[in-house]
Amino acid sequence: MLQDKKIGFIGGGNMAEALIKGLLAGGVPAGELSVAEPVAERRTFLKDRYGVNVSCDNGEVAGRSDILFLAVKPQVAEPVLAGLAGAVGPDALLISIMAGVKTATIEAAFATGVKVVRVMPNTPSLVLEGATALCTGANATADDLSTARRIFELVGKACIVDEKLIDAVTGLSGSGPAFVLTFIEALSDAGVKNGLPRDVATSLAAQTVYGTARLLLETREHPAMLREKVTSPGGTTIAGLHVLEKEGFRGTVINAVDAATARSKELAGGK
Ligand SMILES: NC(=O)C1=CN([C@@H]2O[C@H](COP(=O)(O)OP(=O)(O)OC[C@H]3O[C@@H](n4cnc5c(N)ncnc54)[C@H](O)[C@@H]3O)[C@@H](O)[C@H]2O)C=CC1
Numbered sequence: 001m002l003q004d005k006k007i008g009f010i011g012g013g014n015m016a017e018a019l020i021k022g023l024l025a026g027g028v029p030a031g032e033l034s035v036a037e038p039v040a041e042r043r044t045f046l047k048d049r050y051g052v053n054v055s056c057d058n059g060e061v062a063g064r065s066d067i068l069f070l071a072v073k074p075q076v077a078e079p080v081l082a083g084l085a086g087a088v089g090p091d092a093l094l095i096s097i098m099a100g101v102k103t104a105t106i107e108a109a110f111a112t113g114v115k116v117v118r119v120m121p122n123t124p125s126l127v128l129e130g131a132t133a134l135c136t137g138a139n140a141t142a143d144d145l146s147t148a149r150r151i152f153e154l155v156g157k158a159c160i161v162d163e164k165l166i167d168a169v170t171g172l173s174g175s176g177p178a179f180v181l182t183f184i185e186a187l188s189d190a191g192v193k194n195g196l197p198r199d200v201a202t203s204l205a206a207q208t209v210y211g212t213a214r215l216l217l218e219t220r221e222h223p224a225m226l227r228e229k230v231t232s233p234g235g236t237t238i239a240g241l242h243v244l245e246k247e248g249f250r251g252t253v254i255n256a257v258d259a260a261t262a263r264s265k266e267l268a269g270g271k
């Protein structure tokens with residue numbers, strides 16, 4: 001039961017906040033949640049907004065947590081892990097959301113067989129519509145993986161993958177919200193160019209992406225089949241699709257996800 005667990009966060013940034021919101025919505029009492037965060041204003045914000053315990057001491061939060069989220073940037077993983085080495089309890093479960101950082105790297109920072117689940121969530125978790133993939137390290141059990149999965153199912157959809165695929169997940173759904181937002185912004189710009197007021201254009205663009213995603217998820221049809229239903233012979237849609245194909249839209253999207261995936265692999269080296 002998650003309700004019985006003390007849950008800590010090392011790093012109280014955007015993703016930690018999204019998860020805190022989900023855990024609270026899922027019935028975990030605020031008093032069971034603790035966040036270690038060096039920025040004082042951020043600590044005050046998290047305490048005031050969510051009622052969670054806050055501290056500037058990573059070791060203190062680690063020491064009292066049954067489940068400890070590693071939610072700092074990968075660039076500071078090395079010193080943060082070194083600082084936690086003696087503080088984490090022997091039965092604690094570490095859940096890392098750090099992009100690029102391998103479970104083996106985290107395990108190597110601890111003397112004993114620490115249990116690690118590595119996860120790649122995304123920012124829509126903040127509105128409980130996240131897309132998350134999880135994998136285990138060498139010591140985490142099936143129960144640990146299912147505990148972690150339950151947490152991420154509180155903030156959206158979650159699936160299990162092999163660790164070797166986590167970089168691809170990072171490129172697709174971890175970074176994906178930024179790509180989708182760029183597309184929404186471009187749709188809105190196009191609406192404005194054609195005379196729509198900005199607020200109307202942005203709202204139509206966002207609802208179109210949201211509605212289309214729901215249509216796809218709920219019908220489970222292939223995207224090409226659903227696209228066919230929009231595309232009238234000699235109509236408007238095929239005229240627009242022709243331009244997307246001519247300008248290399250698909251290739252550009254594939255290249256963007258490729259680049260993000262490659263960057264996730266680079267981050268494993270601490271760069
Ligand atoms: N933002 C996103 O869309 C996603 C981020 N991630 C991963 O989640 C992790 C956190 O990302 P965000 O929340 O976006 O970053 P963020 O910058 O919003 O949060 C990181 C927090 O860690 C704190 N921090 C810095 N040094 C620290 C230290 N030594 N000890 C404790 N806390 C420290 C910072 O003050 C900040 O509040 C990263 O590893 C990132 O790769 C994963 C999936 C999606």
Ligand SMILES: O=C(O)[C@@H]1CCC=N1
Pocket residue numbers: 099170174175
């Ligand atoms: O940009 C990043 O590195 C993080 C990881 C996935 C989304 N944001």
